[in-house]
Each structure stands twice: as structure tokens, then as C-alpha cells.
Amino acid sequence: MWHRAVGSIVALALSLLAAPLPADAQPSAKVPTIGYLSIAGSGPLAASFRQGLQDLGYIEGRTIAIAYRSAEGKPERLPALAAELVQLPVDVIVAQSSQVAQVAKDATARIPIVMIAGADPVAIGLVDSLARPGGNITGLTLMSAELAGKQLQLLKDAIGGLGRVAVLWNARDVAMTNIFSELQTAAPVLSVIVQPLAVQEAEDIDSAIATMTEERPDALFMITDVLTLKYTSKVIDFAVQHRLPAMFASSGPVGEGGLMYYGPSVTDAYRRAAYYVDRILKGAKPRDLPVEQPTKFELVVNLKTAKALGITIPPNFLILADKVIE
Secondary structure, eight states: OHHHHHHHHHHHHHHHHHSOOOGGGSOOOOOOEEEEEESSOOHHHHHHHHHHHHHTTOOBTTTBEEEEEEOTTOGGGHHHHHHHHHHTTOSEEEEESHHHHHHHHHHOSSSOEEEEESSOTTTTTSOSOSSSOOTTEEEEESOOTTHHHHHHHHHHHHHSOOOEEEEEEETTOHHHHHHHHHHHHHGGGGTOEEEEEEEOSTTHHHHHHHHHHHSOOSEEEEOOOTTGGGGHHHHHHHHHHTTOOEEESSSHHHHTTOSEEEEEOHHHHHHHHHHHHHHHHTTOOGGGSOOBOOOOEEEEEEHHHHHHHTOOOOHHHHTTOSEEEO
16 A cells, blocks of 8 residues: 555656646747947947837847947947957847947857948949859848949939039048949049049048148048048038038938938938848748849938028938928
8 A cells, every 4th residue: 555655656746747837937939139329329320220120020029139238439349349240149130330240250159140231232242143142141231233323313403513522531431432432433424523532530530621722622422431421510511611512422411401302311221120030030041032222212401501501402402301401
């Protein structure tokens, strides 16, 4: 009888061990982690990316985790931050800009990378081709073949006579130099002369401004990157003071007093980046996901600035604008 009692106890213990865990005690599935790497903080662009994830059903902190790393405007910090994300490790890295994508590529050939590149990723060697990226990088480029010509054409339509346009860009950045080259190629078709204002250091901004003071162009085109973006306010103040129409390669400066922006909808691109992350987390390989070129463009015009410059923007031009700041 004693043996039967012990046998019953053992059987009961084994049955309890074999029984399924209650629902609230089930081992939780691993939550995928996204590494979000940027030069100058997350801000509204990261918010657009998170919105894209939400639209796909992800809930940050519950079904997805995001590890944010920012160089806080200091590009030299990017390699260490990329290495940190690789060591965590993360399941995919979102690279905010061409420069960040290159650093991420140098840091890992294993972890998938989704880029939002401001330049042509083929020209700067990030991918083999747009259709077949190869390697571990895919995503979106904000460049299209006809963008430079369209930007110059709109600037000319907005202000009338445009004989010479100064182009200010960071000559140390290969991607920004490629954008300058595209503008230079488009200019003769529109009978426009390009006045190059290459900068490499912070002090070069003052030299560029001095050059425009001595050799006044009809307009300014500023290609913004991590170096030049820091001095946007300074350039805008100069442009307004000297009544110089200025177009920018990003929309932010127009809200600060720049005259115009025409280019891809950057917020739309960051929402779209979430689609790539979703595909990769579900098993797709970056090499099999073609890099997308922009499909949605926007024209932003600051009428307050136009009045300060003494420029009358033609009504039929304003009709084309997606956003008018008054």
C-alpha cells in the first residue's frame, strides 16, 4: 500500500510537470529589436518611421523594440555607435542618411541595413544596383535622375531671370558632391551658370558668404548635410539681408526663413522605411528587395520670405505648391 501511495505521488508530480503552462505563464516570444542610427538625433523623422511601424501593426515596447543611437551632430562618433548596435545585437539597422549607411555597412556584413539615402546609393558604392542591391543593404534613395533639373527650373520660374546660381555644399561628402555635379550638369540646359561654393570646414562658410557678397549671384542653392545644416540660420540671415532668393535641398530651412524647397517627401520616405523593416523581419533578404526611388515630391514656398526679399511669386506657380508659408 505504501508503494502504491508513493507511485500515485510520483505520477501526480509527473503529470503536473507535463501539463501546459497557463496563458499568463507561457514563455514570451523574442521581441525583435531595430537599431536606429542617426547623425543628429531622432526627431520628427524618427516619428514618421514609428508611424510607419504602427501602420503595419507594430507596437513599440510590446511587439517591437527600438534602440536609438545618435552621434549628436558629430560624425566621428558614428563607428562606435554602429559597433554598439552590432554588439547588442539588433535584428536590423535603420540608417538615417547615406553617410550613416556607409558606417553601418563597414560595421557589419551580417545584420540587414535599411537606408534612407540622400544620394545615389549606386554612385557612392552602397549597393550594386537599385534593382539588385546585393549584400546586406536596401531601402530608399531620395535622389532621382531628373531632380536637379527640376529644382533649377522651379527656382527660375519662381524668381524670373536666373542667370547665375551659387551652389553651397560640403565638398568632403561624396554624396553631396554628386548632388552638386547633377546640378552642374542640369544648368546649361536651362541657360544657368553655376557658381561653386565648396566648403569643407566650419570657417569655410564665412568665406562662401564673402564670395557671394563680392560676386553676387541671382540665387543660392544650398545642399544641406550634417556640416552645412549647422549654419543654415546664418546663411538664411545673409540671404534675407542681401535679398538673395535661396532654395534648399531639405524642407526644414524653408520653415526657418528660406525661400523654397522642392524634392522628395522625406516624411513619406521614413514611413516607407518601416515597410522594408517589416519585410526583413518576416524573412526577406536585403539583396532581394529593390531600392526604391522617391515617388512623392513636394514644393514648399515661404511667402513671408518672398515679401522680405521683394519678390512676387507668380500666382500660377503658387498653385503648384504643396505648402505655402504665409
